Amino acid sequence: MVELSTTKDGIPNQAEASDRVLQILSEAGRLFATKGYDGTSMRDIAVACGISKSLLYHHFSNKDEIYARVAVGSTLELYLFVRDRVPDGPPSQKIRAFMVATAEYFRRYRWAWIASTTAFWNDPDRHRQKERLTRRDRFENFLRGLIQEAIDAGEIRKVDVPMTGRLILSSLNWMHRWYNPNKSATPEQIADIFFDMVFNGLRSGDAAAPPPAEPPKSSRRKARQTSRS
Amino acid sequence: MVELSTTKDGIPNQAEASDRVLQILSEAGRLFATKGYDGTSMRDIAVACGISKSLLYHHFSNKDEIYARVAVGSTLELYLFVRDRVPDGPPSQKIRAFMVATAEYFRRYRWAWIASTTAFWNDPDRHRQKERLTRRDRFENFLRGLIQEAIDAGEIRKVDVPMTGRLILSSLNWMHRWYNPNKSATPEQIADIFFDMVFNGLRSGDAAAPPPAEPPKSSRRKARQTSRS
DNA sequence: ATTTTCACCGACCGACCGGTCAAGCCCGCT
DNA sequence: AGCGGGCTTGACCGGTCGGTCGGTGAAAAT
Numbered sequence: 376m377v378e379l380s381t382t383k384d385g386i387p388n389q390a391e392a393s394d395r396v397l398q399i400l401s402e403a404g405r406l407f408a409t410k411g412y413d414g415t416s417m418r419d420i421a422v423a424c425g426i427s428k429s430l431l432y433h434h435f436s437n438k439d440e441i442y443a444r445v446a447v448g449s450t451l452e453l454y455l456f457v458r459d460r461v462p463d464g465p466p467s468q469k470i471r472a473f474m475v476a477t478a479e480y481f482r483r484y485r486w487a488w489i490a491s492t493t494a495f496w497n498d499p500d501r502h503r504q505k506e507r508l509t510r511r512d513r514f515e516n517f518l519r520g521l522i523q524e525a526i527d528a529g530e531i532r533k534v535d536v537p538m539t540g541r542l543i544l545s546s547l548n549w550m551h552r553w554y555n556p557n558k559s560a561t562p563e564q565i566a567d568i569f570f571d572m573v574f575n576g577l578r579s580g581d582a583a584a585p586p587p588a589e590p591p592k593s594s595r596r597k598a599r600q601t602s603r604s
Numbered sequence: 605m606v607e608l609s610t611t612k613d614g615i616p617n618q619a620e621a622s623d624r625v626l627q628i629l630s631e632a633g634r635l636f637a638t639k640g641y642d643g644t645s646m647r648d649i650a651v652a653c654g655i656s657k658s659l660l661y662h663h664f665s666n667k668d669e670i671y672a673r674v675a676v677g678s679t680l681e682l683y684l685f686v687r688d689r690v691p692d693g694p695p696s697q698k699i700r701a702f703m704v705a706t707a708e709y710f711r712r713y714r715w716a717w718i719a720s721t722t723a724f725w726n727d728p729d730r731h732r733q734k735e736r737l738t739r740r741d742r743f744e745n746f747l748r749g750l751i752q753e754a755i756d757a758g759e760i761r762k763v764d765v766p767m768t769g770r771l772i773l774s775s776l777n778w779m780h781r782w783y784n785p786n787k788s789a790t791p792e793q794i795a796d797i798f799f800d801m802v803f804n805g806l807r808s809g810d811a812a813a814p815p816p817a818e819p820p821k822s823s824r825r826k827a828r829q830t831s832r833s
Numbered sequence: 834a835t836t837t838t839c840a841c842c843g844a845c846c847g848a849c850c851g852g853t854c855a856a857g858c859c860c861g862c863t
Numbered sequence: 864a865g866c867g868g869g870c871t872t873g874a875c876c877g878g879t880c881g882g883t884c885g886g887t888g889a890a891a892a893t
Contacts, residue, residue: 395870413642417851427872429853438851467807493722511832531806537831538797539806541782542775544833549774568767576805577760577768578696602766603740604773624840646881656842658883663840667881 396434398424404445407490412442446491447507454514456480466525470543471570473518477547478562481554489551515540531574543573553604625663627653633674636719641671675720676736683743685709695754699772700799702747706776707791710783718780744769760803772802782833 402423406415417438421428435441460476461469481488491507519540525531546569550562560568621629631652635644646667650657664670689705690698710717720736748769754760775798779791789797 411640411642413640416849418849428851429873430871432852433870508832515833525806529808532804532808534801534806535797538794539801541778541833542798542801545775545778546771548781548833549770549778552777553770565767568764569771572763572768572771572805573802574806575761576801576807577754577763577803578805579758579761603737604744604770604777622840645879647879655840657881658843659841661882 393434395424395426395430399431399434399441400444401486403441404486404490407442407445408486408488408493411493412490442490445487453477453480454510454517457514458517461521465530466521466528467530467574470518470521470525471567471574473521474543474547474566474570475563478550478566481547481550482556482562485551485556492548492551515544518543543569546573549604553602555602559602622663624653624655624659628660628663628670629673630715632670633715633719636671636674637715637717637722640722641719671719674716682706682709683739683746686743687746690750694759695750695757696759696803698750699747699754700796700803702750703772703776703795703799704792707779707795710776710779711785711791714780714785721777721780744773747772772798775802778833782831784831788831 399420403415403420406419406423410419417428417431420441421431431441435444457473457476457480460479461472463469464472519536522531522534522536522539526533526536547566550565554562554565559565628649632644632649635648635652639648646657646660649670650660660670664673686702686705686709689708690701692698748765751760751763751765751768755762755765776795779794783791783794788794
């Protein structure tokens with residue numbers, strides 16, 4: 376319960392919220408993530424919390440505000456969260472830290488993450504959408520800056536920076552569609568594996584770099600499915 | 605108009621459908637993709653087609669059936685579509701062809717693709733969801749087979765096969781979120797760039813492979829945004 | 834010429850939606 | 864004991880949802 380919006384750990388949102396409000400945000404986030412915005416009624420949220428529908432309107436002015444607190448409110452500082460976890464060092468390792476930090480954010484605020492990325496990716500032309508895109512741009516431009524750094528430092532090839540950013544973010548943004556918290560690796564470990572693949576490439580060491588010292592826990596199976604992509 | 609379900613090109617679905625049915629499926633697909641399943645009412649579809657709502661029920665038994673024809677019906681043979689476009693040759697090139705073919709499918713059946721991947725990624729009904737997952741598994745296992753081939757042939761490192769498949773599919777599945785048909789590259793070209801990045805890696809040639817002969821149309825900009833990921 | 838077929842429509846239904854409101858409950862304060 | 868005021872409620876509202884129904888008109892079949 377109440378897994379969103381902890382006030383510790385530098386996530387500054389949802390400050391001063393009562394337990395009941397936190398409960399509502401938690402249940403609403405889970406419902407928005409699993410059933411979508413339109414598919415989740417105010418009654419659903421009320422029943423999940425064991426309260427009356429009217430009480431929701433005592434704490435929030437309308438459904439949109441609940442969604443905003445769940446999605447925008449908790450996605451608020453993804454950029455800050457990640458930026459503070461990217462230490463100084465070689466640019467390529469900063470990219471790796473960027474990916475691992477984003478995965479950590481995903482693991483910790485999973486429902487809010489899913490709700491914000493799936494429920495409203497289009498949207499009834501809201502002004503809030505613009506705000507989200509602004510944050511998204513800030514986040515993405517941060518990554519592009521890191522990529523450019525790595526290019527300037529000669530650590531990575533002169534690839535197309537926006538396209539490289541999209542590849543990296545794709546691997547992270549799609550994770551919620553197949554990640555199962557009960558098995559396989561943690562999101563941080565997955566991000567690490569993806570970084571290794573993208574940075575070092577899949578190509579074998581013939582006439583190139585030798586197979587890296589740490590093969591990322593290569594489970595030698597014959598391509599049976601475990602979970603979908 | 606009527607861009608779904610052409611009977612040529614080996615996409616065998618939607619056979620024997622009247623123009624009106626094709627129009628309904630086309631408009632419904634566009635609406636489902638842009639406004640979501642719950643966000644699209646039968647009235648919306650009827651108005652978009654310039655017909656009465658009753659007529660929808662003359663051609664389809666209910667809303668779910670329309671969605672099924674749009675999403676499941678057109679996603680039907682993604683596996684076959686891609687399989688037929690993967691020629692014999694070096695396994696790594698088969699992976700590349702797999703990616704390009706998937707991108708082509710995305711470009712040609714874009715609305716149905718988006719509708720099927722966004723609207724219902726979870727959600728109520730059971731049997732159709734299972735059917736979709738079965739197809740998805742077949743598609744994904746096909747890719748995993750190609751990856752395993754490339755490993756056995758020594759073309760790529762002994763990476764984790766399922767995880768590698770997820771990385772590749774992530775790059776393709778997330779494309780619809782940022783792809784803009786009016787600018788940048790075609791989906792096929794994007795898939796080609798992604799293949800190059802993932803296969804050869806981002807790392808520069810220091811003590812590894814030299815920077816490949818063809819830097820993929822590296823547009824040397826300073827990491828300003830063009831479109832989001 | 835009559836019947837059958839079929840694409841098509843307007844009016845309507847019960848259910849549920851987001852949201853409102855007046856009134857109770859329960860608490861500490863005086 | 865009396866009381867004010869936050870929390871909480873059930874009843875209710877207008878509107879929209881997916882879906883139904885009886886019927887129309889024109890072409891096709893007989």
